[in-house]
Amino acid sequence: MSNLVMPKIDRATISLKDKIVEKFKKITKQENVLSTADEIKPYETDALSAYKEKPLIVVLPENTSEVSEILAYCNENKIKVVPRGAGTGLSGGSLPLKDGVLLGLGKFNKILEIDFDNSCVIAQPGVTNLSITQAVEHRDFYYAPDPSSQIACSIGGNVAENSGGVHSLKYGTTTNNILGAEVVFMDGTIARFGGKRFDSEGYDILGLITGSEGLLCVITEVTVKIITKPQRVQAALIGFSTIEDGGKCVSEIIANGIVPAGMEMMDKALIHATDNFSKAGYPRDAEAMLIVEVDGTISEVNEQIERVKAIGIKNNSTSLKTSNSEEERLRFWAGRKSAFPACGAMAPDYYCMDGTIPRGKLAQVLNEISRLSKKYELPVANAFHAGDGNLHPLIMFDANDPKSLVKTEKFGSEILKYCVKVGGVLTGEHGVGIEKRELMCEMFNNNDIQQQIKIKKALDKNSLLNPGKVYPILRKCAEEGRVHVRRGKEKFPDIPRF
Amino acid sequence: MFEEEKKNSQTFQDFDSFSNPSDEIEVSKIIKTCFKSETPLELFGSGSKRLIGNKLQCEKTVSLSKLDGIIRYQPEELYIKVKACTPIKTIEEKLKTHKQCLAFDPIDLGYIFKGESDQGTAAGFVATNFAGSSRFKYGSVRDHLLGFRGVNGKGEIIKSGGTVVKNVTGYDLSKLVCGSYGTLVALTELTFKVIPLQEDTNTMVLYDLSIEAASEFLKNVSQSSNDITGAAHLPINNMAKNFETNTENVFKLNDLKSASSYTAIRLEGSQISIKEKIENIKKELNLFKTNLSVLESYQSKLFWAKVKNLEIFSNTKNSVLRIVVLPSNLVKIVYYLEKLTSQYFIDWGGNLLWAEIKNLSKENLIVLKKFVSNSDGYTTLIKSGEGLSFYDHSFTTNKIHYNVSQKIKESFDPKRILNPNKMYSGI
Numbered sequence: 001m002s003n004l005v006m007p008k009i010d011r012a013t014i015s016l017k018d019k020i021v022e023k024f025k026k027i028t029k030q031e032n033v034l035s036t037a038d039e040i041k042p043y044e045t046d047a048l049s050a051y052k053e054k055p056l057i058v059v060l061p062e063n064t065s066e067v068s069e070i071l072a073y074c075n076e077n078k079i080k081v082v083p084r085g086a087g088t089g090l091s092g093g094s095l096p097l098k099d100g101v102l103l104g105l106g107k108f109n110k111i112l113e114i115d116f117d118n119s120c121v122i123a124q125p126g127v128t129n130l131s132i133t134q135a136v137e138h139r140d141f142y143y144a145p146d147p148s149s150q151i152a153c154s155i156g157g158n159v160a161e162n163s164g165g166v167h168s169l170k171y172g173t174t175t176n177n178i179l180g181a182e183v184v185f186m187d188g189t190i191a192r193f194g195g196k197r198f199d200s201e202g203y204d205i206l207g208l209i210t211g212s213e214g215l216l217c218v219i220t221e222v223t224v225k226i227i228t229k230p231q232r233v234q235a236a237l238i239g240f241s242t243i244e245d246g247g248k249c250v251s252e253i254i255a256n257g258i259v260p261a262g263m264e265m266m267d268k269a270l271i272h273a274t275d276n277f278s279k280a281g282y283p284r285d286a287e288a289m290l291i292v293e294v295d296g297t298i299s300e301v302n303e304q305i306e307r308v309k310a311i312g313i314k315n316n317s318t319s320l321k322t323s324n325s326e327e328e329r330l331r332f333w334a335g336r337k338s339a340f341p342a343c344g345a346m347a348p349d350y351y352c353m354d355g356t357i358p359r360g361k362l363a364q365v366l367n368e369i370s371r372l373s374k375k376y377e378l379p380v381a382n383a384f385h386a387g388d389g390n391l392h393p394l395i396m397f398d399a400n401d402p403k404s405l406v407k408t409e410k411f412g413s414e415i416l417k418y419c420v421k422v423g424g425v426l427t428g429e430h431g432v433g434i435e436k437r438e439l440m441c442e443m444f445n446n447n448d449i450q451q452q453i454k455i456k457k458a459l460d461k462n463s464l465l466n467p468g469k470v471y472p473i474l475r476k477c478a479e480e481g482r483v484h485v486r487r488g489k490e491k492f493p494d495i496p497r498f
Numbered sequence: 499m500f501e502e503e504k505k506n507s508q509t510f511q512d513f514d515s516f517s518n519p520s521d522e523i524e525v526s527k528i529i530k531t532c533f534k535s536e537t538p539l540e541l542f543g544s545g546s547k548r549l550i551g552n553k554l555q556c557e558k559t560v561s562l563s564k565l566d567g568i569i570r571y572q573p574e575e576l577y578i579k580v581k582a583c584t585p586i587k588t589i590e591e592k593l594k595t596h597k598q599c600l601a602f603d604p605i606d607l608g609y610i611f612k613g614e615s616d617q618g619t620a621a622g623f624v625a626t627n628f629a630g631s632s633r634f635k636y637g638s639v640r641d642h643l644l645g646f647r648g649v650n651g652k653g654e655i656i657k658s659g660g661t662v663v664k665n666v667t668g669y670d671l672s673k674l675v676c677g678s679y680g681t682l683v684a685l686t687e688l689t690f691k692v693i694p695l696q697e698d699t700n701t702m703v704l705y706d707l708s709i710e711a712a713s714e715f716l717k718n719v720s721q722s723s724n725d726i727t728g729a730a731h732l733p734i735n736n737m738a739k740n741f742e743t744n745t746e747n748v749f750k751l752n753d754l755k756s757a758s759s760y761t762a763i764r765l766e767g768s769q770i771s772i773k774e775k776i777e778n779i780k781k782e783l784n785l786f787k788t789n790l791s792v793l794e795s796y797q798s799k800l801f802w803a804k805v806k807n808l809e810i811f812s813n814t815k816n817s818v819l820r821i822v823v824l825p826s827n828l829v830k831i832v833y834y835l836e837k838l839t840s841q842y843f844i845d846w847g848g849n850l851l852w853a854e855i856k857n858l859s860k861e862n863l864i865v866l867k868k869f870v871s872n873s874d875g876y877t878t879l880i881k882s883g884e885g886l887s888f889y890d891h892s893f894t895t896n897k898i899h900y901n902v903s904q905k906i907k908e909s910f911d912p913k914r915i916l917n918p919n920k921m922y923s924g925i
Contacts, residue, residue: 356662425667428662457909
């Protein structure tokens with residue numbers, strides 16, 4: 001992956017740069033069109049910063065009709081377009097193209113309507129995730145999905161990636177928490193799907209768009225559902241002397257009929273890293289640690305926290321604390337929330353993976369990751385959204401050493417393949433982007449990928465919107481999405497492909 | 499034309515017009531053959547929801563009813579994988595063995611179509627995307643379908659999704675098949691997320707609220723932090739007029755008083771938490787002097803089954819409409835319905851109206867649909883009553899949605915052979 005192959009560069013488009021800039025300056029304000037090297041530098045990467053590319057032009061439209069005009073013009077002139085929200089994506093979904101226009105939605109930064117009667121908020125796509133909650137919390141409402149980057153990530157980007165967070169098991173991901181969207185297709189058509197109401201008749205195009213990684217349309221407005229804050233939230237911090245005990249505890253909590261608001265697990269490497277970093281008071285002798293958070297009415301929380309404690313003890317917990325105040329609960333989370341910077345303090349760079357696995361396979365997968373860590377001679381720490389099975393191994397490496405990055409990517413790719421092998425998926429919340437596109441054939445066969453590509457072509461016939469993302473383009477895996485099948489066999493033929 | 503009629507019809511005896519494939523490969527072969535010969539086919543499961551949507555005139559009929567059986571149930575992973583036409587009842591019984599259930603609270607349209615229970619199959623719920631009374635709390639079918647396998651209009655077997663809740667690998671086609679009425683793929687396997695069954699259920703019923711008071715109450719109570727899982731309003735007096743159904747008999751429960759209307763909320767959890775929630779709600783909404791009852795577990799379950807299964811419209815010969823509305827527009831849409839000869843009730847905490855309308859004409863329906871869509875809602879014709887038998891606009895759309903839908907249809911079914919025109923003419 002380090003030698004990233006992107007779609008063939010169209011030299012003719014590059015030669016027309018001045019003409020395109022002039023055209024854009026007629027569509028939007030002059031200062032919204034950036035074309036000099038200094039101006040476009042901040043846009044050369046997103047949060048997958050190992051990959052950089054300067055776009056041909058950056059355009060920052062201010063309203064939907066400007067987006068529509070820009071897209072229609074690009075479509076007519078076969079110019080590639082890469083949409084970008086806040087640039088916090090971890091899979092390179094908004095990596096620019098040398099011959100492409102980067103369409104930034106940063107100026108779409110207003111909350112348009114707060115409708116408490118119908119429990120929804122209408123926001124422009126550049127509004128940050130957290131500011132939606134901040135706008136409604138005075139009435140005890142909030143927006144449920146809480147990706148860790150919620151302070152910076154935009155709601156439009158959340159829709160494009162179907163972002164999750166630590167509360168996904170109980171409250172769902174973005175797709176379960178939005179009601180409507182206004183979008184612009186590559187030919188400039190402006191469309192609205194859904195509204196403030198529940199569901200819609202006809203094909204669920206809102207559902208299709210959510211998580212489509214900017215390949216189908218550009219999002220220009222989002223209507224999100226807001227919900228009431230629970231009466232009480234309490235957390236338990238449980239240590240275990242083996243990963244297996246921790247894993248069994250997770251399965252037993254779920255099997256017991258408890259749906260925790262959040263359930264997070266960390267391995268020993270991460271317990272130490274985060275405890276050093278944030279002094280959270282974690283059990284440093286434990287091999288695995290769980291944070292189990294429950295919410296609801298006061299009696300529900302009391303009852304569930306007692307059941308969680310009993311299950312912890314039954315599964316040989318070596319330490320067990322419950323939060324007795326809001327401050328203490330936040331302290332429990334402080335370490336977990338500092339997992340990324342804590343790893344950053346341990347090594348020059350870290351690479352965050354994002355597979356999802358069946359909860360019951362946790363110990364098996366962590367053992368395999370530990371084996372691979374020895375094989376590649378790279379340290380790894382593991383954070384696990386145990387509630388929803390989303391695993392984030394953080395591989396520590398040194399990006400100044402090119403060999404180290406290549407090795408890290410190979411290690412990461414082996415982890416993801418293993419996630420698929422045990423019945424999981426390649427990505428739980430970060431998206432495929434450029435990062436995992438060559439691995440798509442691990443999960444999908446030719447028919448599956450062709451069906452998805454047909455949808456893409458139906459809505460963007462010239463494949464101009466965010467090309468080179470999500471679907472494999474390398475010959476080693478597929479060409480135009482065609483899966484390489486060796487000796488008539490798919491990879492892992494014995495695995496249920498579902 | 500039903501398969502029995504087809505079997506006896508001379509016209510169809512020359513064709514192999516009815517198929518009942520027993521596995522996915524067979525489904526694929528049939529569709530491949532139809533694709534080559536451009537033969538349109540009607541797909542259905544057990545037929546419980548077959549009358550919803552525009553009438554089909556297909557040369558071939560394919561029942562997927564033999565795709566029946568639980569493939570894998572993993573209670574601790576909170577999912578169940580089934581063959582597409584597994585009866586919903588079988589699935590619910592299996593889930594009960596581990597104190598779990600389907601979160602979309604499956605409804606039963608058997609009562610309005612034939613006067614008795616006929617819930618149908620898992621695929622039927624996916625095809626229609628109909629959820630029960632707890633929709634406003636837990637979401638619809640589309641929120642709980644984790645993955646599927648199926649056969650597209652070229653006969654190719656395709657799959658999407660997985661068995662885990664957090665999955666953003668590729669487009670989320672599970673959303674697209676929900677509510678697509680068999681026009682995109684013949685579903686063969688489905689994986690649903692499941693949730694724990696609540697330990698106990700009670701229902702608080704307030705009596706004699708006007709529609710205005712009920713609307714305000716439903717809005718406030720569904721926004722409370724007491725996790726209400728059902729909130730409905732039944733204007734009993736209005737219902738009894740001009741209709742054969744004796745509404746009071748349908749809701750004859752020992753602890754329900756006779757009243758002009760029932761406004762009910764469902765509270766679930768352990769007995770301790772239910773009691774706490776009832777006290778909280780009384781306090782928050784100042785209900786200490788309000789005329790109300792609390793139904794215990796058994797009567798509660800009966801009550802909500804009657805609501806979500808539309809038992810008050812049982813065996814109706816009239817048209818039945820499903821109208822999704824915004825809570826803030828509920829009252830004005832109710833006023834509109836009251837101008838017609840109708841009976842209705844409200845579910846989903848004020849987000850859904852079910853209406854039975856006598857002698858509904860095509861013209862009246864078109865005007866009603868327009869009124870509702872101008873209020874950011876939509877109306878689906880679930881059952882055509884007398885006077886509407888040839889009506890072919892069960893669903894509503896607009897030009898842009900139609901154009902995008904047509905492109906999506908073509909990407910799955912280029913020759914338009916799967917349930918053509920079922921939803922919209924030309925799709």
